Amino acid sequence: MLGESAGTRGDATIEQIGRRRTFTSTLQLAVVLAVVQWPMRDAVHDAAGSALGCEVPARLSLLVDATFIMASVYAAFRAYKYVKFVDRQSWTKIAAIGSWLVFGAAALDVAEDIRLWTEFGPTSPCVDLSTGWLTWLMRAAGLAGAIVLAVCYFATSRFGQRKLYGVQLEPPVTFKRVKEEGRDAGRLVITCSGGGIRSASFCLGALQLLREKGLYDKASTVIGVSGGGYMAAAFHILRKSCTDPFSPGSPELARLRRQTRYLLQGGRAMFRAALSVLFGLVVNLLLIGITLRAIAWVLGWFLADQQVVVAGYTEIHVDLRPNGSWFFIGLSVGLLAISAAMFVVEKVWDRWARMPDVIRRVLTTIGNFTLWYGVPVAVLLLGVPGGLYLLGKLPGDSSLPSALLALVDPTKQGVASFSALVLVLIGLGKSVWNGLAVEGKAATGMRARLLAFARTKLAPWLASAIIVVSAIIVLLRWTGGYAIDSSYQSDWNVALILAAIAVAIKVLTDANRTSLHSFYRERLSRAFLVKRKDNGAAVALDYHLRLRFSDWATPPNGGPQLVIAGVANVDDADFVPTQRDCVPFVFDPDQIGIVGDRSLPDGGRRQTADYEREADVLTREVTVPAAMAISGAALSPLTGRVNARTRPVRLLLAVLNARLGVWLPNPYWNNRSGPAFPEVHGVVAKVRRYVGSVIDKPGPYRLLREAIGSPSMYDRRIYVTDGGHYENLGLVEALRREPAQVIVIDASNDVEDRFTALAEAIATARMDHGIRIDIDPSPMIRGPKQRADRAWTYGIATHPVKDGEQTPYKTEIFFVKAVLAGALDWDIEQYAVEHTDFPRRTTNDQFYDEWDFEAYRALGYALTQSLTDHHRVRDRLADL
Structure with missing residues (x-):
C-alpha cells in the first residue's frame, strides 16, 4: 500500500467504501462494453451499401449493447444507492432524478435495438445504427442522467463536501474497544473444537459428563466449532425440551448411533448427494461455456475484421x-x-x-x-x-491430443472427450482430497513418499493445468470458428440459447443453491437435531421448520446459549495479516457478524433477528442447521488460514462444485442503529420484500471469486466457511467474551505431542486481543513413554488492562485433549490396540460405525471425568 486507506484510517465506513467500489466496478464494465461496440459500429459504417458485410457487425453490436444496457442500469442504481447512503437528502432527490433519466434512456435503447434488429439481414439494405430522433433522445437522456449522477457523486464524497460546505468531516467510525458487560462476564464458557464426526463423538462424551456434574447447566455459553458444533447444537436443541439430553440409554443416543454415517446414510442420501454434485457441476460448466462462447464470438469477429486471422486452403x-x-x-x-x-x-x-x-x-x-x-x-x-x-x-492429432481438440465438436468424439475430461477431473479431485487429508503425516517407504508427493504436489497443479488448457482449447476453437466461418458469425440462434441459459441460471438458482451447502445442512439437521416425543421416541426435527438462530440458540431454562464460530474469507491487506485471509464470523443469538482485533473498525456485528431477515425473507439462511453446516464447511475453495494448502486446488474445487461455504450479507453493510430489515405487514410490502430478496441472492459470478480467491471485506457479500480456518478450539472467541472460566474440549487432529491447535490459539489470542495465555501442556506429552500422564491441563489467560481499571482481568482455562492417558476402560483399551490411529483418526473419514462412535464418546467422557475429578479443578469450578 502507498499509505493508509480510508477504511483503516476510519475516514469512511466499510459500507461507504464498498458501495463506492461496487458502483465503480459496474461503471467500468459499462465503459468496457461501450468500447467493445466501437469497432462494430465502424464496420457498419464502412460497409454502407453492403447488406452481407453489414449484418454481422450490426447485430453483434446490438447484442453487446443489450449487455451494456443492463450494466448501465446497475451502475445508475448503485450510484443512487451510494448517494442515498451518505444521507444528504437534497442530493439524494437529485440523484433519484439522474437514475430515472438513465433508466429512461435504457428503455429507449431497448426500443431502438429491437427496431434496428429487424432492419439488418442478408437481404436488407445496410443502414446506420441510428433511428433518428429516438437515438438522439436516448443519448440526451442518458448523458443528462450520467452528468446528474456524477455531480451528486462528487458532492457527497468527502472531498466534495469539504469543498462545497467548507467543513472538516469527523471520522465516521472508531477502532476503540470498550469492555463488553455481556452475559459471559464472570461466568463459565464451554468450547467444543472442530474435527468432524471424531470431534462430535468425543465432545458428546465430554458434554454428557459436564451435564452430570452440573457444569453444563452452570455455563453461560457453549461455543461450537465445525464438528464440535454438531454436538454443541444437538445438545442445546434437545435441552430446550428435556433436562437430560443424550443421557445413557436415552432414545436420542440410540438414534444417534444409527446416524454415524450422517453424510451418506442410506441409498437415498447417496443419490441426493450425487445429484447435488452433478447439479452444481452442470451449472458451473454452463457458466464457463456461455462466457467462453460470448468472448469467442466478439473476439473472432474482431480478429477477422482486422484481417489478423484469415482462412487459408488448409x-x-x-x-x-x-x-x-x-x-x-x-x-x-x-x-x-x-x-x-x-x-x-x-x-x-x-x-x-x-x-x-x-x-x-x-x-x-x-x-x-x-x-x-x-x-x-x-x-x-x-x-x-x-x-x-x-x-x-x-493439423490432425499428431501434436495435440485429438480428445482436447474435439472438446467443442458436436460429435460422438466430442461428447466422449468432454465426458472423459470430467471423469479425469473427478479422479484427480478424489486423489487431491486424500492427499490433503494425510498431508503433514510422515510417509514411510519410497512408494508411500512418492504417492504422497504425487497427491499433494503434482495432482493439484495438474488438475488446474488441465482445466486451464481445456478452457484455452475451447476458446481457441470457438474463436477460430467465428473468425473464418461466416455461418458461425451469423447463427443468431446461439445468442438466444446463451441468453436463455444465463436467465435460467439466474432465475432458477444462485451461488448458494448450486453448492453442496443445502445437502450438507439437511443431512446435519436430520442426523443431530432431534426431539424426544411424549411416548419416549426420539425423532428428527422437521427439516422445514425454520430454526432461527435468534430464537433457538437462546438459553433454554436458564442453561447456556449456543454460539457457533465460522470465518469470513477476506484477503484485504488493510485488515488481515499476510496469508491469514480471514476474519472470525460468529453466530450469536443476540448479535451476529465479524469480530476480531483492533485493526477492524466497529460495526461488524448486527442484531441477529434483523440479519436473518436480510439474508433471506423466508429466514432460511441463518438457522441453527445452517450455522452448523457453515462452521463445518471445511471443503471449500477458500479456507482462510489454510489457504496455502488448498490454493493449488482452488480452481478444481470450484469447478467440481466441492463447495460447502455460503455467501452471506456483509454485516458491515446496512448496519443501522435500528433494524434495517424490520418485519413487514401487508400483502404489497411482503411481495415487494419477497421479490427483492429473491433477486438479491448471490449471483453465479461468485463462483469466479471462489475460484481465483479475491474476496474482500468491502464486498456486499462475504464467503463464510469452517470456523477451524481461523482457530479450531473456540478458545479465542471464548476469551474475547471475558468469562471467569473456560473448559476447552479439544479433539483436533494435530500431531501427537505437538498441540498445534493450542499453540495457534495462544498466538492468535495474543496477536488479536492482547491476551496472554500461560498454560503448560507438558503433562499431556507422551514422549518415549507408553502413554501420557494425563489428558488435561490448567492455565490462566491475562487480559490487557482497560481504561479505568487498575488490575488485569484473568480467566481460568481447563483444557482436555483427546489423547490416550491413564488407565481407561477395557473396551477403549482394546479399540486402541486394534486401531493404531486412535484417537487421531483422519477428518477425511466421516463414516463411523457404532464401535468407532462409542470409542470416541467413551474416551471424551473418561478424560473429562479425569479433569473434573481432580481435587484442585473440582474446587476451582465449584467456586464459580
Whole structure:
C-alpha cells in the first residue's frame, strides 16, 4: 500500500467504501462494453451499401449493447444507492432524478435495438445504427442522467463536501474497544473444537459428563466449532425440551448411533448427494461455456475484421501486422505501455524532485488501472491469434491430443472427450482430497513418499493445468470458428440459447443453491437435531421448520446459549495479516457478524433477528442447521488460514462444485442503529420484500471469486466457511467474551505431542486481543513413554488492562485433549490396540460405525471425568 486507506484510517465506513467500489466496478464494465461496440459500429459504417458485410457487425453490436444496457442500469442504481447512503437528502432527490433519466434512456435503447434488429439481414439494405430522433433522445437522456449522477457523486464524497460546505468531516467510525458487560462476564464458557464426526463423538462424551456434574447447566455459553458444533447444537436443541439430553440409554443416543454415517446414510442420501454434485457441476460448466462462447464470438469477429486471422486452403493464416500496419499491435499493448510510462514518470520525477503524495497516488492509480485491463487485452489480442497460429500449424492429432481438440465438436468424439475430461477431473479431485487429508503425516517407504508427493504436489497443479488448457482449447476453437466461418458469425440462434441459459441460471438458482451447502445442512439437521416425543421416541426435527438462530440458540431454562464460530474469507491487506485471509464470523443469538482485533473498525456485528431477515425473507439462511453446516464447511475453495494448502486446488474445487461455504450479507453493510430489515405487514410490502430478496441472492459470478480467491471485506457479500480456518478450539472467541472460566474440549487432529491447535490459539489470542495465555501442556506429552500422564491441563489467560481499571482481568482455562492417558476402560483399551490411529483418526473419514462412535464418546467422557475429578479443578469450578 502507498499509505493508509480510508477504511483503516476510519475516514469512511466499510459500507461507504464498498458501495463506492461496487458502483465503480459496474461503471467500468459499462465503459468496457461501450468500447467493445466501437469497432462494430465502424464496420457498419464502412460497409454502407453492403447488406452481407453489414449484418454481422450490426447485430453483434446490438447484442453487446443489450449487455451494456443492463450494466448501465446497475451502475445508475448503485450510484443512487451510494448517494442515498451518505444521507444528504437534497442530493439524494437529485440523484433519484439522474437514475430515472438513465433508466429512461435504457428503455429507449431497448426500443431502438429491437427496431434496428429487424432492419439488418442478408437481404436488407445496410443502414446506420441510428433511428433518428429516438437515438438522439436516448443519448440526451442518458448523458443528462450520467452528468446528474456524477455531480451528486462528487458532492457527497468527502472531498466534495469539504469543498462545497467548507467543513472538516469527523471520522465516521472508531477502532476503540470498550469492555463488553455481556452475559459471559464472570461466568463459565464451554468450547467444543472442530474435527468432524471424531470431534462430535468425543465432545458428546465430554458434554454428557459436564451435564452430570452440573457444569453444563452452570455455563453461560457453549461455543461450537465445525464438528464440535454438531454436538454443541444437538445438545442445546434437545435441552430446550428435556433436562437430560443424550443421557445413557436415552432414545436420542440410540438414534444417534444409527446416524454415524450422517453424510451418506442410506441409498437415498447417496443419490441426493450425487445429484447435488452433478447439479452444481452442470451449472458451473454452463457458466464457463456461455462466457467462453460470448468472448469467442466478439473476439473472432474482431480478429477477422482486422484481417489478423484469415482462412487459408488448409490452415489458418495469422498476421499481427495486416497490410504492414502496426495499429493492431499498438492497440494490443497500448494499455501496458501506459502503465509502464506511469512507472517511468514516477521514477524520473523522484530523480529530480520530491513528488507530492497526491501525484504519486494518481500515477499509481493510472498505472494499476491500465495494467489491470492491459494484461487481459494483450492476452486476448496477441495470445489468441498466437494460439490459433499454432493450432493451424498442427493439423490432425499428431501434436495435440485429438480428445482436447474435439472438446467443442458436436460429435460422438466430442461428447466422449468432454465426458472423459470430467471423469479425469473427478479422479484427480478424489486423489487431491486424500492427499490433503494425510498431508503433514510422515510417509514411510519410497512408494508411500512418492504417492504422497504425487497427491499433494503434482495432482493439484495438474488438475488446474488441465482445466486451464481445456478452457484455452475451447476458446481457441470457438474463436477460430467465428473468425473464418461466416455461418458461425451469423447463427443468431446461439445468442438466444446463451441468453436463455444465463436467465435460467439466474432465475432458477444462485451461488448458494448450486453448492453442496443445502445437502450438507439437511443431512446435519436430520442426523443431530432431534426431539424426544411424549411416548419416549426420539425423532428428527422437521427439516422445514425454520430454526432461527435468534430464537433457538437462546438459553433454554436458564442453561447456556449456543454460539457457533465460522470465518469470513477476506484477503484485504488493510485488515488481515499476510496469508491469514480471514476474519472470525460468529453466530450469536443476540448479535451476529465479524469480530476480531483492533485493526477492524466497529460495526461488524448486527442484531441477529434483523440479519436473518436480510439474508433471506423466508429466514432460511441463518438457522441453527445452517450455522452448523457453515462452521463445518471445511471443503471449500477458500479456507482462510489454510489457504496455502488448498490454493493449488482452488480452481478444481470450484469447478467440481466441492463447495460447502455460503455467501452471506456483509454485516458491515446496512448496519443501522435500528433494524434495517424490520418485519413487514401487508400483502404489497411482503411481495415487494419477497421479490427483492429473491433477486438479491448471490449471483453465479461468485463462483469466479471462489475460484481465483479475491474476496474482500468491502464486498456486499462475504464467503463464510469452517470456523477451524481461523482457530479450531473456540478458545479465542471464548476469551474475547471475558468469562471467569473456560473448559476447552479439544479433539483436533494435530500431531501427537505437538498441540498445534493450542499453540495457534495462544498466538492468535495474543496477536488479536492482547491476551496472554500461560498454560503448560507438558503433562499431556507422551514422549518415549507408553502413554501420557494425563489428558488435561490448567492455565490462566491475562487480559490487557482497560481504561479505568487498575488490575488485569484473568480467566481460568481447563483444557482436555483427546489423547490416550491413564488407565481407561477395557473396551477403549482394546479399540486402541486394534486401531493404531486412535484417537487421531483422519477428518477425511466421516463414516463411523457404532464401535468407532462409542470409542470416541467413551474416551471424551473418561478424560473429562479425569479433569473434573481432580481435587484442585473440582474446587476451582465449584467456586464459580
